Amino acid sequence: MAKRIDGKAIAAQIKEELKEQVQQLAKDNITVTLAVIQVGQDPASCVYVRNKQRTCEELGIHSLSYELEETTSEEKLLSLIQELNAREDVDGILVQLPLPGHINEKDVLNAIDPAKDVDGFHPYNVGALSCGEEGFVPGTPAGIIELLKRSDIRIDGKECVVIGRSNIVGKPIAQLLLAENGTVTIAHSHTVNLKEVTKRADILVVAIGKRQMIDAEYVKPGAAVIDVGIHRDEANHLCGDVDYESVFPVASAITPVPGGVGPMTIAMLMKNCIESRRRRL
């Protein structure tokens, strides 16, 4: 039987720690500010953005919210980013993804000052991660490492298999596991005999974007399984890329959806905002 990794509780603990840090900075009249830009009204994005703003409030981080119309030009968005780059009081700039089709995502992410790129999506920060330089690590992969550490799951020397190769999760989590001395394999949609590969894993990170695809047949008994997916099932309930009921009896530890990786993503984003302020003091 697996241990259920309570991401919500671990995130709450981290947020308590961060709240204290914000209060400590406030004693020296130092404030932390996150600017969140949303283009359009994608319902999922609205939920996430509200969640981020609520967490900022909880921790005493100032949040600036820019809700731009769906039809906003790329030029307009870029000029807002330039303005926020130049503002001394802004520590973090987050452009909620996905962006509408007429806007080039890459150009937008490249325009954010890497020192304020608390999402860690700018090529500078991507490079910094791969060569161990100081930068910003994206919230989801950073949150996964924190979950493993705080659950006493050792990474050093372990067989780690990541399913998914996105810039946001798959590639950066592979880098982080490698930095922790894991033996890392990245599997993806072209992988032949996926089950054979995933069955090797002591730590299996699932970020494929397919609802409940990974069942017990993909999992070695005793593995730790981290589910990064977020979907809705037939009953409109949130669920992940992992079939939780099927995997729970064979794994040694497993993250639920909701209440697993998701809350950690936001906690680590907040951590990056505070870190940004500190570095720029």
Ligand SMILES: Nc1nc(=O)c2c([nH]1)NC[C@@H]1CN(c3ccc(C(=O)N[C@@H](CCC(=O)O)C(=O)O)cc3)C=[N+]21
């Ligand atoms: N620039 C940018 N940065 C992001 O970090 C970013 C983004 N764009 N676009 C969308 C994805 C998705 N994402 C999530 C954050 C929190 C939860 C989360 O808190 N999930 C809760 C449930 C929330 C709910 O009720 O829907 C949970 O799993 O327990 C999920 C997903 C951040 N993203």
